[in-house]
Amino acid sequence: MKQRNCFCLTCINVQNNLEPSMYDPGLIPKPPADFGTSQLHYFEDWGVVTYGGALPSGTNSSFLSFKSGKLGGRAIFDIVHNNKYKEWIKGWRNFNAGHEHPDQNSFTFAPNGVPFITEALYGPKYTLLNNVALFGSTLSGSCFKPWAGQVTEACDSKWLKYKVGLAADAQGRVEAAIKREGMVFIRGEGHSAYNPELKIRNFQRNLLLLHPQLLLMVDHIHLDPGSPTRAMSAFFHNTELPFQSTKVDGVHGAFVTHGKENYKMFWMDDTNSSNKGMVGYWSYPRGYPYNGSNYVNVTMPLRYPHTRVAYIFFGPGLDVQSFSLRGHDQQVDIYLSTKDHTYTIYLLTGEVTSKPVFAIVLLDHKRIVFERAAAVVDSFPVEVEEYANVMEDNLQHVKPVFQQMERHILGRVLNTASFRRTAEHLLQFSDKKKTEEVIKKMFAMSKKQNKGKGGKRLNLGEKLSENLPDIFAQIEVSEKNERQRISKRTYEDSPEEGDADSRAFVDYPAGHRNRKGGLVKGRRFKEVHIVATARSEGVSGxxxxxxxxxxxxxxxxxxxxxxxxxxxxxxxxxxxxxxxxxxxxxxxxxxxxxxxxxxxxxx
Structure with a gap:
């Protein structure tokens, strides 16, 4: 981040120089061969599934997404929890998951490209703003009692909880992402994102895209004995269009109007009971870039040991005429009929099932099977042997290259019109008393460059390197002092919070700085003399x-x-x-x- 401004200026110059030579006016724009075709993508590390991205807008050009993954991503989560690369990584201190949301098992749906169920965008870190479920409970620490959300939600902060306690271990899991004959099946498991005291064995969310404009979602909640929760409350958002309530044949629902067309949703549980939902608008506090979000809130009772709740979402191109479901011990059967087709879905929800399938769909007389053999299997990339040692060796050779680039970049931008603004921005974190002096020194050297003897241009980059303090080193020192100051103030204000967060601010010693030989797990790497860095550290003291x-x-x-x-x-x-x-x-x-x-x- 500190060097981004200088690097960007250089990249722009390079880009401007290369574009004329690479431009060919004779080339005719041509889309990729599969452009306009819906594709299913599963991002393993992130725990995100998408279907229909980058489609041109139009009828049946729909988009569906689902999220259920590990906090911070699989790679970061596993590095932190398995204590990998401990020569470099000190727990969550090296990563920032505070920008994430409590959104395990969340989804979005845009039939015909129209935003129907959307993210609530950048707002408070509440579970209820992320298209997932809350559970009735009297547990302490809940933001909206008597409802308990995911353990990472923050009640009084703009940042997600992730450093310590239950929040540090929160995760979800994508169990299936399968495409068969134009239909898509996605399953996620999210019980690990909730407090274990709720005793939820499974919070399984199943998405089945039966038609580009028809989505079936089934939540399967399996409770352990002694679970204190007896109700669930699901939220669905739309940041652009307000929801309105509706009811057809005793089944409650809601809809949004886009132009002259309605996009509808209905819900019921496995006893064919449908409670009326609440529609409204959730306003965000001041300080957020968005005002708020429209929502539908559906609250349903939970029974021991399991409960299934089904939701259907469909666009104006379909007219659902009947909707019912029946629950069994290991599966739930859903019956849907539209003007043109009849759907019978057998969804197997049990951990151990009699058939090796996730779901079977009967479309009229056609049978589509989503097999368990096609389930998502975690595949971890093969690591290089002695990876930490190899990286340490490589880094020692790369450092001088970046230091040379730093000198070169400073020389390139020195005479530009925006240099003073760039220098002031970079130096604002260092000693403010020296800022103006350093800038004047740079401009003085710039003038000397143009007055070289015999018209010879001097190597300004090297002059900067030798005669100016290392501004990036100054920034690092300033940031280190700021972190220590914040840590001290946090501890003085709240000793308990200070102890909990101290690991996020502690400055661990650099294991290989200013040493003539380094040792990593018994292996030595070559000495690399870094003149600029060593000099800058000596100068600063x-x-x-x-x-x-x-x-x-x-x-x-x-x-x-x-x-x-x-x-x-x-x-x-x-x-x-x-x-x-x-x-x-x-x-x-x-x-x-x-x-x-x-x-x-x-x-």
């Missing part, structure tokens, strides 16, 4: 002391000289005068030594 001694000796010199000229000019022995002259001469030599060891930038 010495100038204040040299400046102090220089001022003191200058004052002493003039004081002694004044005394010698006024008090000891007459009436004193020759021996006394010689002594004072000797002292003044010695002090003069000290001044010359200090001045020679102290550059103008430092002193």
């Amino acid at each position: 010495n100038p204040s002391y040299i400046r102090l001694f220089l001022l003191m000796n200058t004052t002493t010199f003039f004081l002694l000289l004044a005394v010698l000229l006024t008090r000891f000019q007459r009436g004193r022995s020759l021996h006394t005068q010689r002594c004072f002259y000797t002292i003044v001469l010695i002090d003069c030599f000290i001044l010359l030594y200090l001045y020679s060891s102290c550059s103008h930038t430092q002193c």
